[in-house]
Amino acid sequence: MSKVNLNDLAARIEAADVYGLAKRTPTQLAPKLSAELGQNIWLKREDLQDVFSFKIRGAANRISGLSDSERARGVVAASAGNHAQGVAAAAQYYGTDALIFMPVTTPPIKVDAVEAMGAKTQLIGDNYDEACAAAIDHAANSGAVFIHPFDEIDVIAGQGTVGREILEQMPRTPAAIYVCTGGGGLVSGIGAWMHKHAPKTKIIAVEAAGAQTLGQSLQAGKVVSLNRVDGFADGTAVRTFGETTFEICKQVVDGHIAVSNDEICAAVKDVFEATRTVVEPAGAQALAGVIQHIKSGEAPEGDLVVTISGANVNFDRIGHVVDRAEFGSGEEMLFAATIPEQAGAFLNFVRALGHRAVTEFNYRYAPRKDAHVLVGLKTRDMEDREQVITDMAEQSITVTDLSHDRLAKRHLRHMVGGRGDDKAEVLYRFEFPERPGALTQFLETLDARWNISLFHYRNHGAAEGHVLCGFHVPKGDVEDLETQLSGTGYPMWPETHNPVYEFFLRG
CATH class of the missing domain: 3.40.50.1100 (Rossmann fold)
Incomplete structure (x- = not known):
């Protein structure tokens, strides 16, 4: 495909017919967040549209x-x-x-x-x-x-009116605009407008780490399809970037950031504290990017604008977002501590915690030399997490930081205590589509020789359910089991050697 003519696209944005339905949403300074980050952060409030999204x-x-x-x-x-x-x-x-x-x-x-x-x-x-x-x-x-959701010129031109409004509403030309990115319609439209009217403004595309369609395509030099997409930020979770939007992005995007789900959850909290609005994960994606950039010292000096792209969040997802927000901001730590299974050791461990607030505590006696305790702890920031490990080491307590371990955060913290028997066991994580019959389809794929020894599922209000499953497997049969499991078509990750399993679940 030949390059898209950016001057023509800017003219289409100028002429776009959107205001019979769309609102001119405000671009608002976030004073508290700006003070905390040491830079002016402006929020382009597309969550205020009647349909709660820029779309x-x-x-x-x-x-x-x-x-x-x-x-x-x-x-x-x-x-x-x-x-x-x-x-x-x-x-x-x-x-x-x-x-x-x-x-x-x-x-x-x-x-x-x-x-x-x-x-x-x-x-x-x-x-x-x-x-x-x-x-x-x-x-x-x-x-x-x-009507394509992002890969048509007239759709892109409509989204580009967001960029036009930003320039009209800002007291100064912004140093950068951070844009949540999925298929590329919004970042292409904003980028095309800025390329014409504010060429010094940097356009930063922000993607979820598990759905980097633009990032992978930029690296390959062409549009590529991802084998798997993390659907947590479902508003931007697409497998394939647009052909037209990719041609535009190659001309207008100045930087790319990938943010974790925990960082997105922390940004949802930041938006709530700034606006008292609960946005969807994709709606806070761009803010997660600017926070990451500022903390790493990569953000340009000057006013920074972020797109708050939507607020169509399912009510039953809010609990999960709240649960993960403090991990993303560094304000909570999840860790496993190894202490002697003897009288007085538990008291010594609690004293080593000092005056830090405990958010959860999981322990069950096992007839072993050492005991393992799963602890959630309030922390000030990432540096404070390191201090916790240092404080514990001074008391000869070994700590394993699990703040970024998916198995621990999604499953183990809800099921600590039960241990398996001495039979050979293997453990896997799966993603199931949240639809009736998905579990039945999974079980029917397996033959009767595989005994399920562990199973944990918890609904998070997303399109995918996360499942932890253990199997009793005779020695030498693991390959046969994995062949059958791959036949389910569900994404799968082995977890038998995860230290969380070793600490708390293995027999």
């Missing part, structure tokens, strides 16, 4: 430009949430029928919101890619107009 802009601009004959054929789209609501609202406003294909794992609240705007929905597949393939097939067979 209304691209959908409105695209559908406003349809001819009468195209509107008569109706529109079709694929989305698990924000784009679906944008297309539904725009279709209703411009008087055309809309059919939205959504994954089976889409929460009912999002399906209901789309249908309340007059659109029809069809649930199909476990993820966006499967729903999108079905939507494209339907468009080809029915003649309906497919």
Whole structure:
């Protein structure tokens, strides 16, 4: 594909027809956060749109430009949430029928919101890619107009109005704009506008570490598809970056940041403290990036703007986000401590904790020389975590920091205490789609010789469920088991040698 003409795109942004539906959202200074970070942080509040997301802009601009004959054929789209609501609202406003294909794992609240705007929905597949393939097939067979969520010029131009408003609202030209990035529609539109009207402003794309479609594509020099995507920040979790958006990003993006899920959760908390609004994980993704950049000393001097892209968060996810937020900010530490299994050792350990606040404590007696204790502890920052380890070492207590161990945070902290027997056991983590029948499908893939010895699942309100599973396996049969497990099609990670398993669960 030849390079997209950025001057032409800037002109399309100038002419974009979005304000029949979209609001001019404010760009607000976050005083407390700015003081804490030592730099002016401005929040572009796209969570304040009527559909709680910037996606209304691209959908409105695209559908406003349809001819009468195209509107008569109706529109079709694929989305698990924000784009679906944008297309539904725009279709209703411009008087055309809309059919939205959504994954089976889409929460009912999002399906209901789309249908309340007059659109029809069809649930199909476990993820966006499967729903999108079905939507494209339907468009080809029915003649309906497919509205892409990010890889169309008119959609990109609609999203670019966010950048136009930022320049109009800021008291000074910003040094950088940090943009949450999935398929690239928003960062392309903002970047194109700034390239024309504020070329010294840096455009920083921020992706979730487990969904780096742009990062991997930039590294490869072409659009690549990821084999697996972490769906935690579901608003930006796509397997394949857009071809058009990639051509634009190569010209306008000045930097790329990957942020962890814990960093995103910490940023959700920061947004709440600044605005008293609970945003979705993708909505706080850009803020997580600017915080990381400032702490590492890589942020440019001057005013920094971040896109708060959406607030379509499922209520049942909020607890999980709160649970992980303090890990991301360094304000909580999870660790395993090894102490002698003898009288007085427990008291000595508690004294070594000092006056730090304990958030959780898990211990169960085992007839062994040493005891293992799982502890959650309030800390001031990352440096304070190191001090905890030093303080414990001075009391001859060995500490293993588990603050970044997924098995510990997702599973073990909810099931410490039970130990297996002496039979040979192997342990795996899986991701299951959150749909009826997923567990049954998993179990039916295995034959009867594999005895399940451990199982833990906890719903986090996401499209994927995280499962920990142990199996009794005779020696020499592990390869056969893994062959069968791979046949389930679910992502899988071996955890038999994880120190968490050794400390607390192995027989």
